[in-house]
Amino acid sequence: MNAAPAHPGPGDSPYALTHLDALESEAVHIMREVAGEFERPVLLFSGGKDSVVMLHLALKAFAPAPVPFPLLHVDTGHNFPEVLEYRDRVAATHGLRLHVASVQEFIDAGRLRERPDGTRNPLQTVPLLDAVERHRFDAVFGGGRRDEEKARAKERVFSLRDEFGGWDPRRQRPELWQLYNGRHAPGEHVRVFPLSNFTELDVWQYIAREKIELPSLYYAHERAVFRRDGMWLAPGAWGGPRDGEPVERRLVRYRTVGDMSCTGAVDSGATTAEAVVAEIAASDLTERGATRADDRLSEAAMEDRKREGYF
Incomplete structure (x- = not known):
């Protein structure tokens, strides 16, 4: 009789998970935890690939029921037309409510000023926090990944934000054994990153495997x-x-x-x-x-x- 392999690979058992299966399972678990723990979650959806993958995971997580939270996009006014068309079409296809916070409206109202370099990405913070406060969102799904940038590498899956929306790295909570702490005081909210452990390569391998449409x-x-x-x-x-x-x-x-x-x-x-x-x-x-x-x-x-x- 042949001895069993010391280190069975993914193909040695019908129950073994591939690395993409494991990442998908973790993200689905996180989304279900949020849906069960928070009252008013929202998913940031720009039409970019990470937010598209997040929505795909949310559709899987709650099927055959509808996704139990709306979408939110902070529109700079300088977004690519192809992405905005995709954003609106996907939201309509799945019957999802889409909130749009407009940077241009804040500029027109005098609450923000144009930057000399013309970029509006840094101006998204005020409209985002305004939308969170106005709609009383207590959990905000974001598509940030730890491999993207060193500040994001330091952030937990559940990231507590104070009453001003700010992030303090010293208030990071331990997340041992996939136990996530969503407790927050009135006025605070939690940012949630289901794709934290994906890399850019993982995202694209998942897009290819799932045949996900992109802009x-x-x-x-x-x-x-x-x-x-x-x-x-x-x-x-x-x-x-x-x-x-x-x-x-x-x-x-x-x-x-x-x-x-x-x-x-x-x-x-x-x-x-x-x-x-x-x-x-x-x-x-x-x-x-x-x-x-x-x-x-x-x-x-x-x-x-x-x-x-x-x-």
Whole structure:
């Protein structure tokens, strides 16, 4: 009789989980915990790939019942049209209520001022906190992942925010054995990150496996772009390009999606999820480090914004 393998692999048992199955199971568990523990959760949904994967997981977590919480998008006014069209279509397809907090409305009301560099991503904090307070959301799902950026790597799955929406790393709670503490005082709320343990590669492998539809700009397409600070940016009403920044057409795709003024495209020929997986596996640059100008403002740019109430 042959001895059993000392370290059985995923294929040795019909009950063994692949790494994607384990990540999916963890995220579904987190979403169900939130639905059972909080009164008014909301899922941040921009139409970006991480929020799309979060919604896909939520649909799985509560099927055949509907998703028991609405969606919230903080619209900078400088978002990619393809992403906004996708956002609205997906919300309508699944019969989900979509709240939109508009940065432009806050600028028009004098509650925010345009930045000299034209980017509005840092201006999202005030509309977000206003929406959380107005709708009395007590748990806010975000698509942040620990591999994205060092401030996000320090954050727990359940991240307590104070009455001003701020994050204090010293108030991090232990999360041993997947036990999550959602206790909060009146006025406080909790940010929840079901994708914390996913990497960018995991996200794309999951998208490929689940055949999840994404906005077209995540795949290679010919687009008008111009070069600034080492990134290919899209022309737009936000203020680009400047004199001396010629526009050219290139075959590009986007690894991450935010405000058009700070989200750079990368040269790519990847037109399928499988091709993107192969491309990312060979890359040694993080998605935000390579394509997000708002993270280059300082060494601690993301952590500073999170302390103020950012995602």
